[in-house]
Amino acid sequence: MIFKQRVSRERGLIEGDRLMELHLYPGNLCNRECSFCTVLGNPKGWYKKYTSEHLEGVLQAVCTHEGATVKFYGGEPTLDFENVIWAMGYLREKGFLGSFVIYSNGIQATRLIQMIESDPLKRTTASLNYSITTGDGAPPMPEKALKILEEYESRHSGTIAIGHPAILDMGRGFESFRGDSTRPKQSSQCPHCYPVLTTRGRFQACPFAVEIDAPHFQLGTLHSPPEQISRNFKIFLNWLDTVHESYAVKHHLPACTVCHKHLKDLPIPSFLPEKA
Numbered sequence: 001m002i003f004k005q006r007v008s009r010e011r012g013l014i015e016g017d018r019l020m021e022l023h024l025y026p027g028n029l030c031n032r033e034c035s036f037c038t039v040l041g042n043p044k045g046w047y048k049k050y051t052s053e054h055l056e057g058v059l060q061a062v063c064t065h066e067g068a069t070v071k072f073y074g075g076e077p078t079l080d081f082e083n084v085i086w087a088m089g090y091l092r093e094k095g096f097l098g099s100f101v102i103y104s105n106g107i108q109a110t111r112l113i114q115m116i117e118s119d120p121l122k123r124t125t126a127s128l129n130y131s132i133t134t135g136d137g138a139p140p141m142p143e144k145a146l147k148i149l150e151e152y153e154s155r156h157s158g159t160i161a162i163g164h165p166a167i168l169d170m171g172r173g174f175e176s177f178r179g180d181s182t183r184p185k186q187s188s189q190c191p192h193c194y195p196v197l198t199t200r201g202r203f204q205a206c207p208f209a210v211e212i213d214a215p216h217f218q219l220g221t222l223h224s225p226p227e228q229i230s231r232n233f234k235i236f237l238n239w240l241d242t243v244h245e246s247y248a249v250k251h252h253l254p255a256c257t258v259c260h261k262h263l264k265d266l267p268i269p270s271f272l273p274e275k276a
Helices: 052-061 077-093 109-117 130-134 143-155 226-250 255-261
Strands: 021-025 069-072 099-104 124-128 160-162 196-198 202-204 218-221
Touching: 021 052, 052 077, 052 196, 052 226, 069 077, 077 099, 077 109, 099 109, 109 124, 109 143, 124 130, 130 160, 143 160, 218 226, 226 255
Parallel strands: 021 069, 021 196, 069 099, 099 124, 124 160
Antiparallel strands: 196 202, 202 218
16 A cells, blocks of 8 residues: 555653644544544534634644644544635644644545645645555545545655554444454553644543543643643643553553543542632
8 A cells, every 4th residue: 555654753742831742623523433433423423613712722732833743633624624724724824833634534535635735834744544544444435535645645755644553442333343353452551642622622631532521631721821731731641651551551451441441440630720
C-alpha cells in the first residue's frame, strides 16, 4: 500500500504552559458506524460547529509556532468540510504556524483533498483509519475513493498517512471485532495522547475517552486559564503513571480497558480547582 504509517511525536510536551498538540472535537457524527470506533461515531451522533469562541480557546491553549500541531478529530471531519476549512483559515489568520492533521475515514476523498489544499501554508496532512483503508476488520472504503487518495499521495508524498493498526478496547463492539489476529494489541501502559478541546467547550484529557463523561478526564473549560489546563494535564499524566498503570498491571488489563470498564475503581486525579 502506498500510504505510510503516521509517526507520533514525543508525548506530553508543554512549553510555557501551552500544549504542543491539541485535538479538536466537534462531535461523533459520522457516515459510518464501526464497531471498533473509539468515539462511537454514527450517522445519528451529535455535532456542534467550530466557532470563533472555540478557536480562541485553541489559540490560548496550544503553542502557535511551527513545531505545534492541531488535529481535527471526531466522527468524520469531511461531513462539514466547509466549517473545518473555515476553522483552519481562522487559526492561520490569528497566527497559528503549526501543522494541521485531519483524521478521516477517506470515504469523501475529494472533500478531504480540498481541505488539505485549502491551507495557505501547505502544512496540512491527513490520517486515514487503518481498518477502513485496508478492509482489515471493517468494510473498506469505496475503491474509487481509495484510488483518488492513492493518486494524490503519489503526487504529494507524505501528505496522506495511515493510522496505527493497534486495536483499542473503547468501541461499542470491541469484543466482537474481527481484525487480523496479527495486529498489535494494547498494553497496560497508556499511550499518553494529547488532550482534546470539544466544541461544547470542555478540555478532555484523552481523545479516546472523549465520550466518557467522567471527572477523571476533565482538565477545564474554555474559561479556564491556559496554565490550569497544562498543569492539570501534567497531573493527569502523573496519575496515569502512578495510579492507572499500576491498576492495569495488577489486574492484567490493557490500558483502555481500565478506563472503559474499571474507572469507578480508580480515584479522580487531584486536578487544580476552577478559579472563581
